[in-house]
Amino acid sequence: MFEPFRKYLSEKVALTDSQLQRIESLAITKHLRRKQFLLQENDVSRHHTFVSNGCLRLFRIDLTGAEHIIKFAPENWWVSDRESLITGQPAKSNIDALEDTDVLQWTKDNFNRLLDEIPSYRDFHDKLIARALEASTNRIYNNISMNAQEKYEKFIKTYPSIFNRVPLHMVASYLGVTRETLTRIRTHAQNQD
Amino acid sequence: MFEPFRKYLSEKVALTDSQLQRIESLAITKHLRRKQFLLQENDVSRHHTFVSNGCLRLFRIDLTGAEHIIKFAPENWWVSDRESLITGQPAKSNIDALEDTDVLQWTKDNFNRLLDEIPSYRDFHDKLIARALEASTNRIYNNISMNAQEKYEKFIKTYPSIFNRVPLHMVASYLGVTRETLTRIRTHAQNQD
DNA sequence: CGATTCTTTGAAAACAGTCAATCTGTGTGG
DNA sequence: CCACACAGATTGACTGTTTTCAAAGAATCG
Numbered sequence: 001m002f003e004p005f006r007k008y009l010s011e012k013v014a015l016t017d018s019q020l021q022r023i024e025s026l027a028i029t030k031h032l033r034r035k036q037f038l039l040q041e042n043d044v045s046r047h048h049t050f051v052s053n054g055c056l057r058l059f060r061i062d063l064t065g066a067e068h069i070i071k072f073a074p075e076n077w078w079v080s081d082r083e084s085l086i087t088g089q090p091a092k093s094n095i096d097a098l099e100d101t102d103v104l105q106w107t108k109d110n111f112n113r114l115l116d117e118i119p120s121y122r123d124f125h126d127k128l129i130a131r132a133l134e135a136s137t138n139r140i141y142n143n144i145s146m147n148a149q150e151k152y153e154k155f156i157k158t159y160p161s162i163f164n165r166v167p168l169h170m171v172a173s174y175l176g177v178t179r180e181t182l183t184r185i186r187t188h189a190q191n192q193d
Numbered sequence: 194m195f196e197p198f199r200k201y202l203s204e205k206v207a208l209t210d211s212q213l214q215r216i217e218s219l220a221i222t223k224h225l226r227r228k229q230f231l232l233q234e235n236d237v238s239r240h241h242t243f244v245s246n247g248c249l250r251l252f253r254i255d256l257t258g259a260e261h262i263i264k265f266a267p268e269n270w271w272v273s274d275r276e277s278l279i280t281g282q283p284a285k286s287n288i289d290a291l292e293d294t295d296v297l298q299w300t301k302d303n304f305n306r307l308l309d310e311i312p313s314y315r316d317f318h319d320k321l322i323a324r325a326l327e328a329s330t331n332r333i334y335n336n337i338s339m340n341a342q343e344k345y346e347k348f349i350k351t352y353p354s355i356f357n358r359v360p361l362h363m364v365a366s367y368l369g370v371t372r373e374t375l376t377r378i379r380t381h382a383q384n385q386d
Numbered sequence: 387c388g389a390t391t392c393t394t395t396g397a398a399a400a401c402a403g404t405c406a407a408t409c410t411g412t413g414t415g416g
Numbered sequence: 417c418c419a420c421a422c423a424g425a426t427t428g429a430c431t432g433t434t435t436t437c438a439a440a441g442a443a444t445c446g
Contacts, residue, residue, distance in 0.1 A: 025360065057400090062338050068334060070333060070334055070337075082327055083331075130275065130279055130322070131321055132326060133322065133325060136326065136330065137263060137275070137276070139333055140263060140333060140336065141263055143333065143336040143337065144263075144336065145259070166276070167391080168392075168393065169391095169392065173337075174337070176337030176338065177435090178435060178436080179393075179394090180393090180434085181434055183393060183395085184434090222404055279411070340401075341401080360423080360424060361424075362424070369410075370402075372424085372426090374402055376426055377402090380427095
């Protein structure tokens with residue numbers, strides 16, 4: 001369960017064995033079966049979560065009951081309702097498993113402890129957040145500047161491994177279009193090749 | 194020129210006089226006239242920028258030449274092309290002034306120095322980034338879940354002070370709709386009241 | 387296999403974009 | 417003070433895109 005995490009970290013940050021052990025010693029392991037929830041809206045998010053293997057999704061439900069996927073989190077991704085985690089307010093989002101999934105979790109306090117204790121881990125985390133913000137900005141740009149087809153093509157290009165792993169209607173949800181539209185875009189694109 | 198920054202900081206973080214002086218001593222002040230550029234795409238972004246007064250916009254230009262506003266930055270906001278600033282790659286974005294504007298700037302190195310020297314300033318900065326990421330996530334959710342009218346209403350509600358300060362066609366650009374659509378939404382909404 | 391989930395298709399309606407023209411307000415120079 | 421230019425906002429007619437609703441066709445899984 002820790003193996004994917006070790007491999008992931010070793011590529012991102014130089015840690016001593018004792019530092020790695022310290023990080024792992026504070027982790028909680030959890031296994032989720034497909035469709036199982038890690039977080040439900042109105043609950044308070046209390047953990048930072050690393051996906052060891054499998055795939056999660058972060059989504060919200062609007063007033064009409066429709067689901068909108070904010071993010072996919074396959075292995076080696078971090079996921080949480082940051083707003084709830086940081087402020088302690090009830091979450092607006094849900095997190096559930098698209099496949100059987102193993103995760104590692106750290107409570108907010110333990111996670112902050114690790115950042116304080118291990119400077120290189122803090123550096124790593126800072127870069128992670130910075131990257132997340134960049135990715136987020138790029139996605140906003142895509143959303144406001146592209147039509148459905150362009151968004152779809154961009155998604156395939158940016159996240160090929162996610163695209164061929166999750167159902168089409170979830171890609172549609174992530175992009176903010178209906179599944180029917182995405183179906184039509186695909187068949188249309190094939191005819192043009 | 195430093196006064197707005199002092200007032201802003203005093204509400205956000207507890208700093209000693211000498212810490213504040215240290216921060217200000219590394220700042221570069223700059224005045225921009227309306228329409229003047231702070232950053233042009235393909236240049237490398239080298240500074241963190243705080244807006245003391247006035248208003249900037251961060252935008253990109255797509256393949257058809259159309260402008261898409263990623264963010265407005267009125268006084269007390271920070272703005273930069275983070276991707277370029279962090280990676281040193283050429284910027285994909287432009288920043289220019291919507292009004293005559295005063296800014297404070299710190300080079301990447303000096304800014305990092307301050308974060309290292311002043312722990313409370315780092316804490317403040319971490320929170321700032323965390324908030325930015327939350328705001329970004331919420332905007333993505335709005336983009337994928339709302340139609341033009343809902344996005345417009347949400348924008349007015351979230352940023353009333355920006356809404357009644359920038360031209361309508363820029364709000365349209367920020368929301369990812371045409372100015373004509375936004376005009377129609379407004380007149381339609383008035384008829385319903 | 388039966389149930390469920392996912393994808394596709396068709397037709398109509400709603401929504402948003404495009405193009406061209408006009409209107410409005412603001413400020414500048416003569 | 418007026419005339420003019422300019423930026424911004426609006427309107428109408430039209431086109432194109434996307435959604436909605438309903439139905440049916442694959443694919444997957446226990």
